[in-house]
Amino acid sequence: MRLAGLIKQSLLLRVNKTRSRLYATSVDSETFALDTREYLDFKKQLRQHNVYNKDGHTCLQLECRLCERYNYKVQPASAAARSQGPQAYINKRTGAFMCPHCDVRSTLSQALTAYQNPPHIAYRRAPIQTVEYKSRFPNLTDVTVDACEALGIKGLKVAQINAIGVKYEPEQHLLHFELRNAAQQLVGEKVFHLEDRSEETFQGSSCSGLLMHTGAGNKSKAVLVSNLLDYIVLATQNIDTHCIICLPHALKQLPQECLPALERFKELVFWLNYENTHSWDAARAFAQKMDEKRCLLIRPTETEPTPHVALRRRLNIRHILAKATPVRHKSITTFSALRNDILSELQNIEKVNGVKWKRFPVLNKLLKGHRKGELTILTGPTGSGKTTFTSEYSLDLAMQGVTTLWGSFEIRNTRLAATLLRQFVGYPLDDKLQEFDHWATEFERLPMYFMTFHGQQPLKPVLEAIEHAQYVHDIAHVIIDNLQFMMGVSASQRGDKFWEQDAIIAAFRGFATKHNVHVTLVMHPRKERQEDELTTSSVFGTAKATQEADNVLIIQDKRLTAVRGKKYLQIAKNRYSGDLGIMPLEFDKDALSYSSSVQSAKRRRDREKTTTPNES
Ligand SMILES: Nc1ncnc2c1ncn2[C@@H]1O[C@H](COP(=O)(O)OP(=O)(O)OP(=O)(O)O)[C@@H](O)[C@H]1O
Numbered sequence: 177m178r179l180a181g182l183i184k185q186s187l188l189l190r191v192n193k194t195r196s197r198l199y200a201t202s203v204d205s206e207t208f209a210l211d212t213r214e215y216l217d218f219k220k221q222l223r224q225h226n227v228y229n230k231d232g233h234t235c236l237q238l239e240c241r242l243c244e245r246y247n248y249k250v251q252p253a254s255a256a257a258r259s260q261g262p263q264a265y266i267n268k269r270t271g272a273f274m275c276p277h278c279d280v281r282s283t284l285s286q287a288l289t290a291y292q293n294p295p296h297i298a299y300r301r302a303p304i305q306t307v308e309y310k311s312r313f314p315n316l317t318d319v320t321v322d323a324c325e326a327l328g329i330k331g332l333k334v335a336q337i338n339a340i341g342v343k344y345e346p347e348q349h350l351l352h353f354e355l356r357n358a359a360q361q362l363v364g365e366k367v368f369h370l371e372d373r374s375e376e377t378f379q380g381s382s383c384s385g386l387l388m389h390t391g392a393g394n395k396s397k398a399v400l401v402s403n404l405l406d407y408i409v410l411a412t413q414n415i416d417t418h419c420i421i422c423l424p425h426a427l428k429q430l431p432q433e434c435l436p437a438l439e440r441f442k443e444l445v446f447w448l449n450y451e452n453t454h455s456w457d458a459a460r461a462f463a464q465k466m467d468e469k470r471c472l473l474i475r476p477t478e479t480e481p482t483p484h485v486a487l488r489r490r491l492n493i494r495h496i497l498a499k500a501t502p503v504r505h506k507s508i509t510t511f512s513a514l515r516n517d518i519l520s521e522l523q524n525i526e527k528v529n530g531v532k533w534k535r536f537p538v539l540n541k542l543l544k545g546h547r548k549g550e551l552t553i554l555t556g557p558t559g560s561g562k563t564t565f566t567s568e569y570s571l572d573l574a575m576q577g578v579t580t581l582w583g584s585f586e587i588r589n590t591r592l593a594a595t596l597l598r599q600f601v602g603y604p605l606d607d608k609l610q611e612f613d614h615w616a617t618e619f620e621r622l623p624m625y626f627m628t629f630h631g632q633q634p635l636k637p638v639l640e641a642i643e644h645a646q647y648v649h650d651i652a653h654v655i656i657d658n659l660q661f662m663m664g665v666s667a668s669q670r671g672d673k674f675w676e677q678d679a680i681i682a683a684f685r686g687f688a689t690k691h692n693v694h695v696t697l698v699m700h701p702r703k704e705r706q707e708d709e710l711t712t713s714s715v716f717g718t719a720k721a722t723q724e725a726d727n728v729l730i731i732q733d734k735r736l737t738a739v740r741g742k743k744y745l746q747i748a749k750n751r752y753s754g755d756l757g758i759m760p761l762e763f764d765k766d767a768l769s770y771s772s773s774v775q776s777a778k779r780r781r782d783r784e785k786t787t788t789p790n791e792s
């Protein structure tokens with residue numbers, strides 16, 4: 177009981193602390209810094225406890241469990257129902273946890289305890305806070321005809337301005353507008369002094385208020401304006417495609433508490449009043465804060481002035497709106513758009529390094545691992561074991577859960593699968609057929625798929641098949657053995673052949689990047705004299721192949737040219753870490769394996785077999 181009291185007290189204290197912090201300036205509200213690891217842990221917890229959440233443009237939206245409004249015992253089971261309850265927001269840049277219903281803001285770690293499910297027996301949720309904003313203007317009336325005329329907006333009727341919820345304060349001769357947050361709570365007010373045409377903003381403990389005219393229907397687009405005159409002009413135009421929103425502090429500041437109310441919009445058009453170059457910079461900063469991808473701009477020009485000037489000049493407001501251009505081009509990005517990804521990469525460097533091979537520790541040392549989105553080219557002389565090696569290298573990854581798609585154009589799928597199975601088992605099954613069922617059942621559990629193409633194939637259907645498999649089966653690794661089989665028979669001229677190969681490599685490069693899939697291409701080298709060592713330029717075709725590839729692996733066979741020559745795999749290009757080197761390829765014919773670890777395990781087993789009878 178004492179513990180319960182303590183927890184309740186401490187939670188209340190936290191909430192109160194947070195509330196008092198809200199009284200400070202909005203600069204203070206930006207001092208939260210996202211701890212990426214904490215954020216990822218939080219998300220993991222949400223997933224584990226099946227808490228409704230939605231990744232939005234600037235915030236993670238989730239059901240609020242902070243206060244007594246959330247009752248663990250009577251929660252609706254369906255996610256749809258839970259998405260209707262009180263929603264809280266976590267700013268993805270700062271990590272601030274905000275609940276507009278109770279006007280509470282806290283840090284992630286403070287909020288975390290509320291999401292344990294079921295909660296600790298002694299845990300008590302904070303009491304519900306009521307958001308109470310008391311207006312400074314108790315004597316508001318409907319807007320009068322005189323007040324409407326004093327605005328000086330051409331053609332504006334008093335009924336129109338009253339219809340959008342504007343009120344009039346006769347004593348101070350001002351127009352009054354309500355500021356509401358994401359939960360539609362009244363949290364502040366904005367006024368327009370008719371005497372000197374100045375504006376003022378008043379907010380309560382929260383700085384989350386926006387002035388919003390939604391009109392009829394559920395709109396997914398909004399126009400943002402920076403002053404009340406522009407707001408009145410647009411809100412009285414009956415624009416049925418966009419909500420009209422007035423920023424609370426023009427271009428001076430945009431507190432992060434305002435962002436949750438903008439989450440539902442897929443498109444935000446900035447039609448702002450840029451008084452000076454500073455305000456242009458501010459607008460760009462706002463766009464970044466709101467997620468540039470959904471922001472469009474109307475640039476201040478003679479033909480596209482701010483809304484109330486446009487109305488005065490009898491310009492077509494809807495035409496100007498339609499001309500808004502995206503802030504961001506889909507092919508151009510900025511460092512700030514990438515910074516969270518970079519941070520997350522740095523914090524998860526082991527994951528970024530990729531999946532480690534169990535059979536090839538040397539490859540781990542040099543390549544660091546197998547990563548998605550890369551293009552690997554493997555080459556080597558005819559019959560040197562390219563297919564056998566690729567088969568084992570892909571099997572190793574598939575055994576660790578890398579979903580793999582094989583495109584074997586050279587050898588039939590049955591033969592390839594037989595090789596994979598033998599490598600999986602570690603010995604041939606020809607004289608142990610009784611074991612076949614057992615091993616085949618085990619093998620079937622691997623996430624491996626095979627394309628049914630065989631022989632010469634055009635690129636297009638192959639890419640379509642891969643794209644389908646990638647979507648349906650979440651393929652992470654595609655192997656094409658080998659590339660020369662995708663080249664048309666008709667391209668007999670040398671020049672055409674090179675061009676065609678380059679085009680195929682470029683297509684796979686693009687595919688790897690676009691779908692974040694690792695593509696391994698097996699290629700024949702250009703014909704060179706056997707005694708010459710293969711180099712990256714030995715890869716058949718132009719330099720394009722090696723330029724496009726992230727990794728180039730070459731099987732070097734020195735057995736034919738030197739008495740004590742060996743076979744090894746040379747890492748001739750490694751874009752990720754830059755480490756080059758070689759991996760000896762000792763072959764075990766029984767297991768069709770090049771793996772030193774498989775071979776030493778086998779030697780150990782053999783030794784044990786021979787020593788055991790003597791011992792017994
Ligand atoms: N180091 C080795 N020693 C002996 N035999 C090997 C060795 N490596 C592979 N082999 C065998 O050589 C044969 C050819 O191997 P594989 O098909 O993998 O070569 P490839 O380079 O893909 O051939 P191609 O150039 O025809 O595509 C296979 O039967 C394989 O078991």
Ligand code: FES
Pocket residue numbers: 240241242243244245262264275276277278280304305
């Ligand atoms: S509903 Fe979120 S804190 Fe009360």
